[in-house]
Amino acid sequence: MATADGAGLYFSHPSCLEHDPRVYIPEHPDTPERLQAIEHALATRDWLGWERREAPPASETQLELIHSTKHVQKIKELALAGGGAIDPDTYVGEPTYRAALHAAGSACEMARTLMAGEARLGFCGVRPSGHHAEPDRAMGFCLFNNIAIAAELAIAELGAERVFILDWDVHHGNGTAEAFRRRPDVLFASIHQSGIYPHSGPMGDMGSGPGEGYTINLPVPAGSEELLWLSLIEHIVIPVAQEFKPDLVLISAGFDAHRDDPLADCCLDTASFAEMARHVRAFVEEIDVPLGAVLEGGYEPVVLAECVRETLAALSSDQPPRSAAPEPLLTSRAASYVSHHWQLG
Numbered sequence: 001m002a003t004a005d006g007a008g009l010y011f012s013h014p015s016c017l018e019h020d021p022r023v024y025i026p027e028h029p030d031t032p033e034r035l036q037a038i039e040h041a042l043a044t045r046d047w048l049g050w051e052r053r054e055a056p057p058a059s060e061t062q063l064e065l066i067h068s069t070k071h072v073q074k075i076k077e078l079a080l081a082g083g084g085a086i087d088p089d090t091y092v093g094e095p096t097y098r099a100a101l102h103a104a105g106s107a108c109e110m111a112r113t114l115m116a117g118e119a120r121l122g123f124c125g126v127r128p129s130g131h132h133a134e135p136d137r138a139m140g141f142c143l144f145n146n147i148a149i150a151a152e153l154a155i156a157e158l159g160a161e162r163v164f165i166l167d168w169d170v171h172h173g174n175g176t177a178e179a180f181r182r183r184p185d186v187l188f189a190s191i192h193q194s195g196i197y198p199h200s201g202p203m204g205d206m207g208s209g210p211g212e213g214y215t216i217n218l219p220v221p222a223g224s225e226e227l228l229w230l231s232l233i234e235h236i237v238i239p240v241a242q243e244f245k246p247d248l249v250l251i252s253a254g255f256d257a258h259r260d261d262p263l264a265d266c267c268l269d270t271a272s273f274a275e276m277a278r279h280v281r282a283f284v285e286e287i288d289v290p291l292g293a294v295l296e297g298g299y300e301p302v303v304l305a306e307c308v309r310e311t312l313a314a315l316s317s318d319q320p321p322r323s324a325a326p327e328p329l330l331t332s333r334a335a336s337y338v339s340h341h342w343q344l345g
Contacts, residue, residue, distance in 0.1 A: 161185065177207075
């Protein structure tokens with residue numbers, strides 16, 4: 001699994017540090033320090049043996065695999081004009097468009113290398129994040145949907161027939177869900193805290209039209225701990241993904257379900273993310289497909305850095321995952337619901 005030394009490829013670009021919404025709101029939680037902390041933590045461990053690669057920018061054609069031309073031009077023109085607010089949470093500064101191009105470009109380049117067999121593991125340490133960005137709307141700190149663009153590129157140009165995306169960010173990946181909700185070639189599963197931003201992703205939303213059954217929303221209550229998250233992954237998400245038989249697996253890797261994160265109320269520990277990563281790694285090894293992850297949320301920089309470091313270590317190790325007993329209430333309800341609605345393509 002992965003490159004010859006058992007590790008993977010880490011994609012980023014210095015421009016991802018230049019995007020700083022604090023120009024507009026000093027208390028904004030999406031700071032360059034998040035990425036700086038991650039790279040410092042990895043550097044002190046010799047990058048865990050992962051190979052670092054500087055990512056190219058995405059082309060506008062690649063952005064338009066998911067986003068409308070109007071949306072792309074709106075972000076570009078706002079940056080060229082000096083920047084400004086899109087909504088109370090989402091800002092564009094003069095350097096932001098370049099950062100966003102390299103964030104999406106990182107995900108595209110990761111998909112290319114994985115599908116070409118150059119590596120079996122990849123991680124994109126990028127910002128701005130992407131999973132809230134809808135085809136025609138920037139929101140939730142997100143401008144372009146990095147992981148959705150990578151998934152569509154893999155299908156449109158790189159030979160994949162089916163892509164599975166797991167979003168374990170504490171906030172629902174509404175943009176990714178909207179991009180693929182009518183598609184049977186992308187299976188999207190999101191575990192997220194219910195009742196918080198962006199107030200979407202109910203369990204009853206399983207996609208629509210030809211894509212009905214290919215969206216799995218698993219909202220969890222505030223205070224949810226590791227057992228519930230692992231149960232949902234082991235007993236619901238992975239069994240469905242096994243039937244789906246993807247050619248590429250991607251993770252929207254947000255770390256804001258950590259108990260110390262300031263923007264949500266779940267209670268995962270650093271080790272919880274490593275354990276989720278081990279479950280996904282075991283799955284991709286079983287079906288022999290590559291695995292890539294793209295950074296999303298996580299807003300306490302030191303905690304975020306520890307979570308990313310331990311996740312990458314878990315992805316590139318051979319330690320087996322720990323089985324979690326099904327959590328009796330939500331897991332059984334969700335299993336029943338998903339089983340009833342799931343359909344094979």
